[in-house]
Amino acid sequence: MNRRHFIAQSVSASSLLLLQPTFAFSAASKAKKLVILHTNDVHSHIDPFPKEDAKYSGQGGIARRAAVIEQVRRENEQVLLLDSGDIFQGTPYFNFFGGELEFKLMSMLGYDVATVGNHDFDNGVSGFLKHQEHVKFAFVNANYDLKSDGLKEVLKPYKIVNKGGLKIGIFGLGIDLNGLVEARNCEGVVYRDPVGIANEIAAELKQKHCDLVICLSHLGYSYRDNKISDVKLAALSENIDLILGGHTHTFLEKPTVIDNKIGKKVLVNQVGCYGLQLGRLDYTFVEGSYDTSKTVIQL
Amino acid sequence: MVNLGKYPFLRYSLITILTLLFVVGCKSNHSVTTISGKEIKLVDSLPNAQQVTDFILPYKKNLDQKLDTLLCYNPIALDKSSGKWQTNIGNWLAQSCYEICNPICERNFNTKIDLVLFNHGGIRSNLPKGDVTLRNAFKIMPFENTAVVETLDAGQIREICQYMIVEEKPHPLYGLSFTIDEKGLAADIKIQGKPLDNSKTYRVLTSDYLANGGDKMTFFQKSKKRLDLQLKLRDAIIQSFKKNKTVQFSNEVLITDKRS
Numbered sequence: 001m002n003r004r005h006f007i008a009q010s011v012s013a014s015s016l017l018l019l020q021p022t023f024a025f026s027a028a029s030k031a032k033k034l035v036i037l038h039t040n041d042v043h044s045h046i047d048p049f050p051k052e053d054a055k056y057s058g059q060g061g062i063a064r065r066a067a068v069i070e071q072v073r074r075e076n077e078q079v080l081l082l083d084s085g086d087i088f089q090g091t092p093y094f095n096f097f098g099g100e101l102e103f104k105l106m107s108m109l110g111y112d113v114a115t116v117g118n119h120d121f122d123n124g125v126s127g128f129l130k131h132q133e134h135v136k137f138a139f140v141n142a143n144y145d146l147k148s149d150g151l152k153e154v155l156k157p158y159k160i161v162n163k164g165g166l167k168i169g170i171f172g173l174g175i176d177l178n179g180l181v182e183a184r185n186c187e188g189v190v191y192r193d194p195v196g197i198a199n200e201i202a203a204e205l206k207q208k209h210c211d212l213v214i215c216l217s218h219l220g221y222s223y224r225d226n227k228i229s230d231v232k233l234a235a236l237s238e239n240i241d242l243i244l245g246g247h248t249h250t251f252l253e254k255p256t257v258i259d260n261k262i263g264k265k266v267l268v269n270q271v272g273c274y275g276l277q278l279g280r281l282d283y284t285f286v287e288g289s290y291d292t293s294k295t296v297i298q299l
Numbered sequence: 300m301v302n303l304g305k306y307p308f309l310r311y312s313l314i315t316i317l318t319l320l321f322v323v324g325c326k327s328n329h330s331v332t333t334i335s336g337k338e339i340k341l342v343d344s345l346p347n348a349q350q351v352t353d354f355i356l357p358y359k360k361n362l363d364q365k366l367d368t369l370l371c372y373n374p375i376a377l378d379k380s381s382g383k384w385q386t387n388i389g390n391w392l393a394q395s396c397y398e399i400c401n402p403i404c405e406r407n408f409n410t411k412i413d414l415v416l417f418n419h420g421g422i423r424s425n426l427p428k429g430d431v432t433l434r435n436a437f438k439i440m441p442f443e444n445t446a447v448v449e450t451l452d453a454g455q456i457r458e459i460c461q462y463m464i465v466e467e468k469p470h471p472l473y474g475l476s477f478t479i480d481e482k483g484l485a486a487d488i489k490i491q492g493k494p495l496d497n498s499k500t501y502r503v504l505t506s507d508y509l510a511n512g513g514d515k516m517t518f519f520q521k522s523k524k525r526l527d528l529q530l531k532l533r534d535a536i537i538q539s540f541k542k543n544k545t546v547q548f549s550n551e552v553l554i555t556d557k558r559s
Contacts, residue, residue, distance in 0.1 A: 031332065046358075047359070048341075058343030059341060059342055060341050061341065062355070064343075066350075066351040067347055067348040067351075068339060070348060090441070093362060096361075097358065101355070105351065105355070109351075166329055182445075211329040211330070211331075241331070253338075254336060254338070271338055276341060277340050278339040278341060280339055281335070282336070283333070284331070284333040284334075285330060285332065286329065288329075288330065289330055290332060292331060296333045299336050
């Protein structure tokens with residue numbers, strides 16, 4: 001934007017503010033668009049499924065995912081690319097290269113933030129840390145107490161990403177590893193109940209003026225019993241706008257909308273597994289405050 | 300609009316003041332007005348990013364080379380659908396895991412394995428006749444299940460028999476034999492050829508998945524003691540392939556159904 005244009009816009013917007021100070025000047029400011037793309041439970045599926053696969057013949061593959069992401073980036077200025085964990089385990093690529101290729105490719109595709117799933121500890125904490133030099137994106141988790149210094153350095157509770165003037169707060173939640181990961185492989189990772197922590201972090205991110213608060217969760221979409229899940233968390237939350245989940249390999253027709261504790265809408269999404277799908281959410285923002293009960297959700 | 304061009308100072312001050320007013324006035328800087336969403340299916344008609352394909356290629360070649368490593372020769376096709384109560388691939392799997400795991404159990408825990416039970420669903424591929432490579436081992440056992448030995452009493456062994464009768468699936472089995480009598484109950488239960496002894500406990504080799512209650516094998520939850528062999532079942536079959544130059548096993552009948 002050139003300066004003259006900026007000034008003209010500022011003045012016209014400001015005049016409006018002068019006339020009606022309580023009315024946020026949404027009409028005068030330019031709407032901003034953000035596209036969020038996300039995956040979960042890719043499980044080392046680098047190649048597409050073979051043609052002869054009975055269930056997923058020819059589907060998936062990271063090169064194809066990369067082409068779709070490139071296309072979205074060509075059409076949209078602000079794109080956020082996220083993953084909800086279980087990057088590792090599922091093909092011999094992981095058994096032979098230990099996750100090096102998965103990390104290199106995710107960095108190449110321009111992932112912004114990811115959380116960890118239980119399988120990301122399948123080669124132990126040291127196995128997860130081993131190939132961090134290839135990671136060009138952030139890892140987040142807020143509900144694991146970490147005793148390992150190496151892990152503390154890599155795994156932060158949240159990450160604030162700036163996308164074209166939009167401030168996006170992203171935090172992570174992980175599943176109880178007890179019974180899922182061999183004890184010796186997740187030594188020094190202590191699970192804490194995620195609900196209270198999620199609400200605290202989400203409030204903190206809103207206080208830090210985040211325009212959108214996203215939870216990357218590996219808790220699972222929903223369970224028959226009382227176990228905490230994305231759907232349960234959404235209903236118990238206050239400041240989370242979007243939960244992108246994993247673990248249960250749940251394929252949804254479209255994102256689920258849930259009323260939170262104070263009646264605000266939270267979106268929950270998950271895209272199955274093995275890189276067969278890519279989730280896409282398009283958000284439009286205006287500057288200033290806006291009656292979010294009037295937010296139009298088209299799913 | 301008022302022309303402020305002639306008064307640059309006034310112009311900039313006004314902008315600064317108004318900008319400040321705006322920033323202070325809002326808590327969040329932006330608000331969401333619309334949301335739309337969809338899932339993009341990555342079907343095979345979509346193009347690939349050449350750069351990514353090229354990057355993967357050396358890894359893929361390296362991996363293919365490793366997976367094509369010759370392990371041994373298999374003289375007859377082993378098939379998951381080769382029998383009602385037992386299959387040849389199930390017999391081979393249970394026996395080859397016993398062959399590798401029993402010495403480990405003896406060495407690490409000073410005890411012998413009495414019987415082996417896995418799940419039919421855990422065998423993910425057949426083993427064709429011909430050369431056996433590492434790729435076959437990964438196809439048969441893509442999961443990372445580990446070998447564990449559970450300690451069950453005679454009552455729990457009877458539960459295993461009853462489970463097999465109800466399930467009617469050829470779960471891989473070794474070391475346990477029984478007949479199904481006219482009433483559909485297990486009779487003549489033998490462990491390593493000897494009648495089931497109510498005063499004894501038995502060591503059962505299985506996978507961590509089943510030991511943790513997978514496939515409704517709830518009897519493993521009652522185990523008195525679990526011994527963790529710290530060995531992946533896939534590695535056990537790879538070791539067995541390497542040890543025997545040809546795939547060999549016995550098709551001894553373990554379950555005899557006496558119902559007409």
